[in-house]
Amino acid sequence: xxxxxxxxxxAIAKSASQAAPNIIxxxxxxxxxxxxxxxxxxxxxxxRRLRQDRLTMVAIGVLLFLTVxxxxxxLFAAALQIDxxxxxxxxxxxxxxxxxxxxxxxxxxxxxxxxxLYAGQISLGIAFTAATLALILGIALGVYTGYYGGLVDDLMxxxxxxLDSIPSLFLLILIFSLFRPGPPAMILVLGILGWTGxxxxxxGETFSLREREFVIAARSIGASPFRTMFVHIAxxxxxxxxxxxxxxxxxxxxxxxxxxxxxxxxxxPTASWGSMLTDVQxxxxxxxxxxVAPGLLIMITVLCLFIIGDGLRDAFDPKxxxxx
Amino acid sequence: MTRYIIRRxxxxxxxxxxxxxxxxxxxxVAFPQGPxxxxxxxxxSTPAQRAKLTEQLGLNDPPVVQYFKWxxxxxxxxxxxxxxxxxxxxxxxxxxxxxxVELGGxxxxxxxxxxxxxxxxxxxxxxxxxxxITRVASVIVSAIxxxxxxIILILIFGSWLNILPMGGRFPTNLSGEYTLWERIQHLIxxxxxxxAGDIAVLSRYMRAAxxxxxxxxxxxxxxxxxxxxxxxxxxxxxxxxxIPLATFLGPALVGLLNGAIITExxxxxxxxxxxxxxxxxQLDYPVVMAxxxxxxxxxxxxxLLSDILYALIDPRIRYS
Numbered sequence: 001x002x003x004x005x006x007x008x009x010x011a012i013a014k015s016a017s018q019a020a021p022n023i024i025x026x027x028x029x030x031x032x033x034x035x036x037x038x039x040x041x042x043x044x045x046x047x048r049r050l051r052q053d054r055l056t057m058v059a060i061g062v063l064l065f066l067t068v069x070x071x072x073x074x075l076f077a078a079a080l081q082i083d084x085x086x087x088x089x090x091x092x093x094x095x096x097x098x099x100x101x102x103x104x105x106x107x108x109x110x111x112x113x114x115x116x117l118y119a120g121q122i123s124l125g126i127a128f129t130a131a132t133l134a135l136i137l138g139i140a141l142g143v144y145t146g147y148y149g150g151l152v153d154d155l156m157x158x159x160x161x162x163l164d165s166i167p168s169l170f171l172l173i174l175i176f177s178l179f180r181p182g183p184p185a186m187i188l189v190l191g192i193l194g195w196t197g198x199x200x201x202x203x204g205e206t207f208s209l210r211e212r213e214f215v216i217a218a219r220s221i222g223a224s225p226f227r228t229m230f231v232h233i234a235x236x237x238x239x240x241x242x243x244x245x246x247x248x249x250x251x252x253x254x255x256x257x258x259x260x261x262x263x264x265x266x267x268x269p270t271a272s273w274g275s276m277l278t279d280v281q282x283x284x285x286x287x288x289x290x291x292v293a294p295g296l297l298i299m300i301t302v303l304c305l306f307i308i309g310d311g312l313r314d315a316f317d318p319k320x321x322x323x324x
Numbered sequence: 325m326t327r328y329i330i331r332r333x334x335x336x337x338x339x340x341x342x343x344x345x346x347x348x349x350x351x352x353v354a355f356p357q358g359p360x361x362x363x364x365x366x367x368x369s370t371p372a373q374r375a376k377l378t379e380q381l382g383l384n385d386p387p388v389v390q391y392f393k394w395x396x397x398x399x400x401x402x403x404x405x406x407x408x409x410x411x412x413x414x415x416x417x418x419x420x421x422x423x424x425v426e427l428g429g430x431x432x433x434x435x436x437x438x439x440x441x442x443x444x445x446x447x448x449x450x451x452x453x454x455x456x457i458t459r460v461a462s463v464i465v466s467a468i469x470x471x472x473x474x475i476i477l478i479l480i481f482g483s484w485l486n487i488l489p490m491g492g493r494f495p496t497n498l499s500g501e502y503t504l505w506e507r508i509q510h511l512i513x514x515x516x517x518x519x520a521g522d523i524a525v526l527s528r529y530m531r532a533a534x535x536x537x538x539x540x541x542x543x544x545x546x547x548x549x550x551x552x553x554x555x556x557x558x559x560x561x562x563x564x565x566x567i568p569l570a571t572f573l574g575p576a577l578v579g580l581l582n583g584a585i586i587t588e589x590x591x592x593x594x595x596x597x598x599x600x601x602x603x604x605x606q607l608d609y610p611v612v613m614a615x616x617x618x619x620x621x622x623x624x625x626x627x628l629l630s631d632i633l634y635a636l637i638d639p640r641i642r643y644s
Contacts, residue, residue: 158335161627162342165620169582170600174347174612177604178354204571254469258586261471262601280475281590284483291479295472303467310463 042235046315056311059304066301070120082111096289106276106290116293119271124301126187126272127252133191134252135198135245142202143237147210147229153203160196168193169258176264183266190252198244205237242316246309250302257298273298329632336624343620344395347613352387355607394613404610408603413614416599421618423493424595427587428580431515435522435576440569442523443530447565448557450535458527465524470583474517474590481513488513491592514591518583522576529572533565540564563637570633577626581619 050056077083080102096104102113145153163171175181175189209215210233218232257274259265266272276294283290383390397404403413446455482490489510494502537543538561546556584597592598596615603611 158338158342161335161339161624162346164627165339165343165623166347166616167578167581167619167623169585170616170619173585173601173604174350174616178350250467257469258471261469262586262589263605274469274471277472277475281478284479288479288483291472291475295469295476298469298472299464299467302469303464306463306467 042238042316046312049315050311053311053315056308056315059307059311063301063304063308066120066297066304067124070117070124073114073117073121076117077114080111080114082114104287104289106287112290112293115271115276116273116297119273119276119294120297122183122266122270122272123253123256123274123298126183126190126256127249130187130190130194130252131245131249133187134194134248135241137192137195138198138244139202139234139241141195142199143206143229143234145199146203146206147225147233149207156199160199163193164196164200168255172255172259173262173264176259180267183270186256186265190255194248194252198241198248201240201244202237205240206233209233209236238316240313243309243313246305246312250305250309253298253302253305325632325635329628332628332631336628339624340617340620344398344613344617345391347616348387348391348394351607351609351612394610398617403614406603406608406611408606408608408611413610416611417596417614417618420594420596420599423593424581424584424588424597427511427514427518427593427595428584430511431518431522431583432576432580434515434519435526436569438519439523439526440530443527443532444534444557444562444565446527446531447534447538448553455531459531462524462528465520466528468520470517470521471586471590473520474513474587477513477517478590491590493594514587514593517587517591518580521579521583526569526572530565530569533567533569534561537561537564567634567638570637571630573633574623574627574630578623581622 096102096112102111104112106112106115141156145156171193172189176186179185181189206229215228215232218228223232256265256272257277260272260274261277263275263278266275268275273294277291280287280291385393394404401414403417405411406413406416409416442458446458449455478490481488493510494507534557543556543561546560551560581597584595585601586597587593588595588598589601596618599611600615600619602608603615
């Protein structure tokens with residue numbers, strides 16, 4: 001009877017360690033093996049779930065593909081012997097699939113495909129870096145103000161409310177049209193203005209978790225505020241944070257493209273997917289095909305990010321039972 | 325509660341002041357010589373002309389003095405005169421606001437009417453074909469940049485099929501007369517563009533909230549004591565699930581104003597968003613200040629309304 005049990009626990013421990021080979025066992029005692037083996041860390045479980053989630057894996061794949069494709073733009077340009085900035089009005093509005101112009105040329109005769117790739121670098125680069133900056137600021141300040149409340153919360157709230165009271169696009173077109181920032185400054189502006197949403201969310205969530213039994217229990221047995229905030233409360237909002245991150249990047253791609261579309265974002269000759277659509281309304285009759293690809297790429301990228309966010313949420317959700 | 329509202333209203337004063345200082349400050353920092361220097365790109369303009377224009381527009385005072393003069397007038401209800409349109413800003417705003425309210429209000433209303441039931445029903449029938457289709461659709465719609473959606477719709481329905489107008493609020497003809505149907509035709513595309521996003525966001529919010537609520541003990545209790553499914557979902561679950569709807573209202577107003585800038589620009593809709601866009605590009609200071617201030621006031625009250633609704637719907641929330 002005892003041996004059977006031990007064998008069984010060994011099997012569980014083995015299967016678990018196979019799935020998670022990087023867990024280092026500190027003890028040889030079988031009972032502790034069970035605890036360590038079955039109780040994989042949140043990250044290990046999440047990673048395993050993620051691998052089983054085909055849709056999310058596809059989205060990650062597509063996003064990686066688009067990123068690699070965008071950043072290998074110089075290679076394509078060299079291979080096709082196309083100068084992305086060369087303006088030739090004689091070649092303007094070449095329809096797609098003619099000669100070496102795979103997706104045709106735009107109003108100034110520039111190759112549409114190569115420009116899309118270069119624009120992708122800008123769109124993706126700005127969104128990823130700005131979102132990271134925004135997230136770090138948002139979480140730290142959100143948990144802190146949500147937990148403490150009081151004066152810090154009031155002060156923070158005043159600052160954020162002022163910033164948040166101006167509809168973001170009003171503020172952004174104002175800043176962008178007044179200061180005309182280049183891509184690095186755009187990242188800084190978008191990041192610094194973008195954290196308030198995350199913070200509001202984290203703060204609100206912390207605010208409600210603060211009153212929950214397990215937090216009161218943690219406090220009552222003498223857990224320090226820091227421990228309560230980052231060991232007890234933060235893991236419970238982790239799934240929200242990770243979803244926010246993916247959504248934020250998606251949102252920033254949309255914001256940047258809208259700004260660039262309106263003519264306030266990146267400046268010529270630099271292009272982003274949004275800025276490539278700026279003048280498209282003026283040549284509906286000559287080159288309607290130019291309206292399709294940039295928007296489609298924005299949509300696919302943002303869609304991938306939303307799917308990844310969703311997949312991550314499921315993967316990190318401890319309430320969801322793992323499929324056997 | 326009343327004390328809370330009053331306190332929030334008092335708090336909004338420094339916020340709105342902050343907004344005006346921020347806006348004015350940024351414009352002053354960006355163009356220390358004032359808007360006339362920035363506007364006078366024309367090589368033909370002589371220094372004398374520029375000086376005269378500066379005098380006319382009342383821009384000779386130091387920026388701080390100008391700001392306080394502006395603030396003093398605004399507190400008396402005078403928003404100043406537009407540099408570009410040479411008209412009173414308040415007249416411009418009134419003219420444009422109705423167009424934005426028409427477009428935005430209709431979109432928000434349709435968004436709530438369509439989005440909320442979709443979300444609840446998707447949660448009730450979790451895993452069904454309805455749930456799957458609406459979920460996929462809502463994610464796809466959220467991922468579409470609204471300006472691109474507008475461009476493509478205009479291309480298809482305006483340029484190719486030629487069945488809907490490509491922009492504007494009224495048909496342009498010499499008589500200036502139009503029928504209700506013509507008005508509706510002008511509304512279809514921009515309202516569709518704005519509503520699609522609202523429905524997507526709302527249905528997702530409502531689905532998540534309803535599912536969250538459905539895991540609660542009191543739902544199990546309600547089911548266990550034999551209440552009908554309809555009562556369980558719509559009386560017990562939906563009421564609690566409506567809480568996120570309250571928090572959605574503030575951001576929805578902001579989204580509406582943001583969406584207005586893009587939608588109104590694409591569809592040549594003569595609203596506040598387009599006015600802001602024009603004012604910013606033309607450095608029309610008085611109009612910029614006014615539209616940003618109006619945006620801020622709408623936002624502040626939107627969030628306040630959100631918080632009040634939040635407390636009304638959820639009795640566990642107490643503001644003190």
